[in-house]
Amino acid sequence: MAITEAVENYLETILILSQKQPDVHAIDICSYLGYSRPTVSIILKKMKDEGLVTVDDDNHIRLTDAGRHVAERIYDRHNVLTELFILLGVSRDIASEDACKVEHDISDETFAMLKSHYRKLLEKSDKK
The missing domain is CATH 1.10.60.10 (Iron dependent repressor, metal binding and dimerisation domain)
Structure with missing residues (x-):
């Protein structure tokens, strides 16, 4: 997956949210960006597959080193x-x-x- 403007926005949003709160969830991204849950879920899966984010068992979203960069x-x-x-x-x-x-x-x-x-x-x- 190429690093598109949309992906950059998602990664930036995760960074901003992670600075404001201890855990970031998909619903936080939905609220911040004003996107639907299915839209966010699709992009998050792609970003996870590309090694830009991780999602743990509690659905906490974190940036990888590549995603943080x-x-x-x-x-x-x-x-x-x-x-x-x-x-x-x-x-x-x-x-x-x-x-x-x-x-x-x-x-x-x-x-x-x-x-x-x-x-x-x-x-x-x-x-x-």
């Missing part, structure tokens, strides 16, 4: 892009929505340059 990459992109858009004057809600759209399609090279520029902007604002 993808999730952290996307989550970092989301956070940096959101904050950069806010610095540009975009409202937080719109900045977060737009970051979610851009985080999947932007190249590694372009993101690295944006992140570098964002850090420089933060350093300048800290010196004021």
Whole structure:
């Protein structure tokens, strides 16, 4: 299974939920993303088969190292892009929505340059 935008969203969601609560279940993902249980179950099975998540006997969903790597990459992109858009004057809600759209399609090279520029902007604002 290719790492599609949908899979990236699921992995990012599992990461976010796991930071907020001790155990993540399929129903938590359904609630967070607004998807039906059958839809989530199908994707979770595929992600499990691909070694991106594990599901234990209590149906606790956990990211594997490979899944965590993808999730952290996307989550970092989301956070940096959101904050950069806010610095540009975009409202937080719109900045977060737009970051979610851009985080999947932007190249590694372009993101690295944006992140570098964002850090420089933060350093300048800290010196004021």
